[in-house]
Amino acid sequence: MSSKSFCKSWGSEFVAKDVVRFRVWATGHEKITLILAGERYAMHAAGNGWFEREVSGVTPGAEYQYLPDDGPALPDPASRAQVGDVNGPSRVIDPTAYRWQNAQWQGCRWEEAVFYELHIGTFTPEGTFRAAIAKLPYLAELGVTLIELMPVSQAGGNRGWGYDGVLLYAPHAAWGTPDDLKAFIDAAHGYGLSVVLDIVLNHFGPEGNYLPQLSPDFFHKEEMTPWGNGIAWDEDAVRRYMSEAPLYWLQEYNFDGLRFDAIDHIQDTTEKSILLEIAERIRAEISDRPIHLTTEDGRNIIFLHPRTADGGIPLFSGEWNDDFHNAVHVMATGETQGYYIDYADQPEKHVARAMSEGFAWQGEFSPFSGRPRGERSAGQPPTAFVDFIQNHDQVGNRAQGERLIRLAGADKTRVLLAALLLSPHIPLLFMGEEYGETAPFFFFTDFHGELAQAVREGRAKEFSGHAGHGEEDVPDPNAPDTFNRSKLDWKKLQSEEGKAFLAFTRELLLKRRKHIVPLLADAPGECGRVLQTAPGLVAVSWRFPKGTLSLAFNIGDTEVPLPEMPGRTLFAWPGERHNLPRNAIVVRLAQGENSR
Template sequence: MVETGDFTVFPKRWGAEFVRAGDVRFRIWAPDHTRLSLRLSGEDTPMSRDEDGWFELLASGVEAGAPYAFVLPDGLMVPDPASRAQEGDVHGPSLLVDPTAYRWTNANWRGRPWTEAVVYELHIGTFTEEGTFAAAIERLPHLAGLGVTAIELMPIGQFSGNRGWGYDGVLPYAPHNAYGHPDDLKRLVDTAHQLNLMVLLDVVYNHFGPDGNYLPAYASAFFDEARHTPWGAAIAYGKQPVRQFFIDNALYWLDEFNFDGLRLDAIDQIKDDRQPELLIELARAARETLPGRHIHLVTEDNRNVAYLHERSQGQASQYTAEWNDDFHNAAHCLLTGERDGYYEDFADDSLAKLARCMTEGFAYQGEPSPHADGNARGEPSAHLPTTAFIDFLQNHDQVGNRATGERLSLLVESRQLEVMTTILLLSPHIPMLFMGEEWDETRPFLFFTDYHGDLADAVRDGRRREFAKFPAFQAEDSREAIPDPNAMSTFASSKIDWSAMERSSGKVRLELIRALLETRRQHIVPLLEDGVASPGTVIEAQAGMLAVDWSLNNAVLRIRANLGDRPGRCAGARGSVIFSSGEIDLAAVPDELAPWHAVVALERS
């Protein structure tokens, strides 16, 4: 942080920054041009250029709220790529924001240890009927009372239109204005901290969206045309201005908005040849810039790599944890029997793969992947602590990437879901819930966008073609039934139904989640040591039985579960029962379990 007179500002290299009251420095990297102007409150002023392509201008007599933009030599007006807020959509002027205007009530918040994390993923636009930061604040006490300790916001960087998942953002510094003002977001974070809730933010550093990205018009070197991602040209991370754009963005959210951590989307597409690589440099910058705070950096990465999550002296020196898709996929195959798409990797020996995930982290640690045409996938992961893995049964991808967005509550029986939820929330991994999961939400979470014209047609038709390879959607009429992402009804039907938790089934499910999370808080969390490797052991059991043990901090945690439709036996487990699914109250772990029943026990040394 830099203190300058009345202002304490984050020193971004890109964008508009107050240097003192009334004086603002505007800066943009536009190496494709020799001339550039700043349009500030309707007046154009030439900017000075250095030899590296940076344009800069110091303006005086400027107040927060003033609209501004950059004007290219051909007259094209473009928003600030590091805009803190937009006057309207992504094609219009940016707004000057005073980052010190908000007065924090919890300025001394330092966060919570990662061992205490119970993550709850939510999408601001569909979490409430209003779909705003302000409305989400009203629901935070519910989450704190449930036992959640961290909320994770899906991406909020400004994207085209009013509604979307957020992964097609083009202005990654600007909170999406359909959700509210930047100060509304700060109030959300501040209120969460008041309730002892951490707040994580999902950020997208692997691509820009298809509408409103003006960087190619003035900084073509920002992209590497020789390499492509699933979403278009790759980003040239080796260029220092590009690198700084993303490192500054991470620091901006962590510092200026007081977020407790970030979840980096699809980092397997973030590739550069510099050493240290961008991902490592970013993690180091975050930890060195913000000492004394609990900063949690989470990755999503289908490669199953372990090197980013190594611990140093008991601490996460780079990344804290990884979304563990393997756990989800194995559990989903067990519950549903599905085997299309990437589920083909988990359709055989699903139970064994689930057990390996629980005891060693990843199911695939270098074995050939059928879905990847037999290529090896993954690295050994058993040496990492259990807290390096975030497990889940549902999330935005795993629900929303289904053709009709069905949740597990519509796919499996409640007793099956109860057993798998017990395993999820009482294992020593970090658990994550998806919004509405706590009351078995039945409304779908669909893929939705707000595009128009040819782009809207391309997105709708492309999504329907994507499902043509699935047996259920090979007929044209079945594909036509897949909801149009651009229809308002698709977005509206994805809003969770808060009244459902007042129904009898919702109350039962809520009570289960509260009981499980309270059991976790009392019995599991005290055993977790983030820097300590604690691989589990798979115990021999009958077919359909899951039996795993972990030695944790002078205690042994045991999970025994029958995931079949017949009674099953497994090796007896010593210790006290801390949770039993169903209505059976057990004093000791039985040798035989009824169908779809789980028991969790703890034996202390």
């Protein structure tokens, strides 16, 4: 079966066997010339700033650029692929050429989700889509169900996290071709793994963004974001460009879902939020397989994540729960600088509230932001929250890129990992976490000249708001060594320590699949309650139609009495006792009449 083709409003599209339509919105120009395979074609004005041209005799792989007025020549903002970097020619792609081997793949249900976040460039020594395919059997055996790729859209340079993308429809050429990315997704499906993509709609990166030169109306002149002028969401052409990108990745690449980055920075004041428009369209157009949509949003809001009466998901599936991470981090490390100040007062209570009700902050005054934050979330089912004890942001946004195991030690980290994987919230692992990776993960870029210097200086100043470091500690984001040191150390997996940590994680994931997942399909809101908190101690429970799950862990300095937790023990580390020793966890499940 051949690949599907998503018909974009912008860019190049095969409309017949060898006929390609080129279309661009360029309100700042009276004429646009298409440069295709060395030939020039005048594009026709189609009204409202649009320019079009159909050309016959075009072969896949042909190079093209747009020449506005008298130049310079620019890449297609809706390029499906680049010849090289963001500044050079775009390439005509026939999206139907790839032959899918697992076209009947149906994906996993949301309650089965266990995310594994990875960065293609640092996941393997080669740092490519094709190289990552070799690790898929390992991930399938591990027991995760969804691979979450950090953004893959073409960005400036060869090295970077991906959040500085400027060509939203083109896979980053340094990691491979469109067919290479499709081969990775196809192979993952063959191993029973879903693949979701982190997508950035709140800004464009600083290098290779030629939209202002083509269409100044793409951005507002007065409205500003942390990254520059705000996107003009009230323009139809802009909304098409931004709203079609999510559909494109889901339909043309067969991704199983999307994570929407920092949506609190999408300043859309139109009658219907672009996020609602995108979610509704995805749900309407893709109904033959599960699609998982998650959001990152510092506001702690719930209106984007409703559930129907029968538990259906009409919009977004879940929200990244920074509160859980932040409270756990303070509890485990004692760090209270920057945004961690919100969790400094009795962090155990914040952890317990996040586990039992979703958010730790539900409208109370936040010392860090200086204003109320969040809204009531106890009515949400536990599966509306994606929890983690580390991710790319929380590791990379440290001067030395330390993982939790470096900060809290292996024993505490094991206990927190068990709490993460055996709670009814949706868990996320960051690459290497499963075997106790200790290599850092830094913030890295590949900029040059004045831009590189600005990023270097800006990054150093930014760390004054983060925990555990000063400006002088920050590695140069543009240095190749900063990138290379962020690659996973797969040799660690062969050590006795790495093997033991991996076996621990696999056992937890097996128990989650066997005992926790069956509770979640009909998990209601208002089901969690706090059993007890004390310094180092958190004990919570959740009541489901099929039973009551209880979890207690202690990472404090002293042994504490084990709270009353009915049912049979699903997991106890390092072993089951009447008391809860230091760095220990117990999880129990009561079913039938014992569940009340």
